Amino acid sequence: MNERPEILMTPGPTPVPPAVLAAQARPLVYHRGPGYAALLDELVDGVRWLLDTKSDVVVYTASGTGGMEGAVANIVSAGDKVLVVSVGYFGERFKTICERFGCDVTFLGYEWGKTAKAEDVAKALDDDPEIKFVFVQHSETSTGVVNDVEPIAREVKARDKIFILDAISSAGAIDIRMDDWGLDVVIGGSQKALGAPPGISFVAIGKKGWEAHRASTAPRFYFDWTAYKDAADRDETESPWTPAVSIVAAMVEALRMAREDGRQEIFDRHILLGKAVKAGVQALGLDLFGEDPERAHVVTTVRVPEGISDSEVVGLLRSKHAIVTGPGQGPLKGQVFRLGHLGWVEPLDVIRLFGALELVLAELGYTVKFGAAVGAAEEVFNR
Numbered sequence: 001m002n003e004r005p006e007i008l009m010t011p012g013p014t015p016v017p018p019a020v021l022a023a024q025a026r027p028l029v030y031h032r033g034p035g036y037a038a039l040l041d042e043l044v045d046g047v048r049w050l051l052d053t054k055s056d057v058v059v060y061t062a063s064g065t066g067g068m069e070g071a072v073a074n075i076v077s078a079g080d081k082v083l084v085v086s087v088g089y090f091g092e093r094f095k096t097i098c099e100r101f102g103c104d105v106t107f108l109g110y111e112w113g114k115t116a117k118a119e120d121v122a123k124a125l126d127d128d129p130e131i132k133f134v135f136v137q138h139s140e141t142s143t144g145v146v147n148d149v150e151p152i153a154r155e156v157k158a159r160d161k162i163f164i165l166d167a168i169s170s171a172g173a174i175d176i177r178m179d180d181w182g183l184d185v186v187i188g189g190s191q192k193a194l195g196a197p198p199g200i201s202f203v204a205i206g207k208k209g210w211e212a213h214r215a216s217t218a219p220r221f222y223f224d225w226t227a228y229k230d231a232a233d234r235d236e237t238e239s240p241w242t243p244a245v246s247i248v249a250a251m252v253e254a255l256r257m258a259r260e261d262g263r264q265e266i267f268d269r270h271i272l273l274g275k276a277v278k279a280g281v282q283a284l285g286l287d288l289f290g291e292d293p294e295r296a297h298v299v300t301t302v303r304v305p306e307g308i309s310d311s312e313v314v315g316l317l318r319s320k321h322a323i324v325t326g327p328g329q330g331p332l333k334g335q336v337f338r339l340g341h342l343g344w345v346e347p348l349d350v351i352r353l354f355g356a357l358e359l360v361l362a363e364l365g366y367t368v369k370f371g372a373a374v375g376a377a378e379e380v381f382n383r
Contacts, residue, residue: 012168012342061200080103080104081106083105087110087116113290172342174297178206310327314326
């Protein structure tokens with residue numbers, strides 16, 4: 001059966017360019033030899049470029065959650081006081097991971113759809129000066145909101161705490177300046193804005209991150225930063241365990257494409273896609289969900305019309321039009337659907353999405369002015 005590939009407009013995984021797929025299909029190089037070492041060197045250099053940092057970078061064969069767990073396991077000790085700032089599902093995941101490692105968690109949880117505020121973080125740290133670590137999401141894909149990280153980082157840095165940023169869906173879509181902002185640990189993944197296949201997470205580690213690592217007594221083995229650093233320092237290999245060689249090759253190709261475009265250019269492209277999607281949604285008379293939607297350059301979250309469920313919209317878009325989107329999660333289940341516009345999403349994908357969405361909503365009984373969403377998105381792209 002030769003079916004047309006689905007168009008992924010989810011919060012991740014994202015569409016993978018042909019050149020990246022081709023890189024993944026090349027013959028394997030031996031992971032203990034110079035071929036893999038060269039690939040990994042280029043990947044690490046590309047991540048440093050992406051995050052605007054000179055920090056060390058550890059590369060895991062793991063999902064983004066593996067990167068999150070690896071960050072926790074390498075810096076905490078049982079009983080450490082930590083602050084988890086949560087604006088959705090993945091902030092709550094950080095809380096769970098920290099609790100599993102025996103941390104004393106102060107949970108600064110916001111109503112889903114709200115963004116974190118620097119003054120709230122400052123107050124939480126002042127209320128308990130024994131807090132050592134602060135965990136924050138940059139882009140929270142369960143709600144679509146994007147936290148304004150720089151002012152939060154200033155408050156954390158002013159109090160000499162360790163700042164860990166989950167940038168899994170934002171790295172490559174939104175400007176991150178790890179060194180300038182004083183971020184100590186930054187986590188990213190292959191399958192989001194970079195447009196590579198799932199399977200790689202990376203962790204950039206600054207000076208204070210390494211200091212915390214040396215003091216940590218948490219149990220770890222596979223995720224141990226020291227094992228990766230020791231391997232990188234040896235001539236014969238740069239990975240302590242067998243890595244996902246093919247996905248590393250694909251991610252290197254994705255980073256090459258990003259560097260050819262330029263950092264600001266890829267950020268501007270995500271801004272443009274976000275504006276076009278929001279214009280189309282509003283042209284249909286639908287409400288955007290989430291605070292500061294103008295910052296949501298990764299995912300646009302849309303309230304479903306009364307009498308319609310998210311599963312109906314998402315299901316018909318996929319079954320009838322081969323467009324994959326995201327339903328609501330957690331407390332938003334049934335209330336919203338999520339449109340991802342990150343990675344290798346193109347303007348014509350957005351236009352096709354809205355053509356299909358207009359048909360789906362009309363089938364579900366919602367009054368649609370056909371062409372309104374398509375035209376609104378086209379006007380943004382034309383400008």
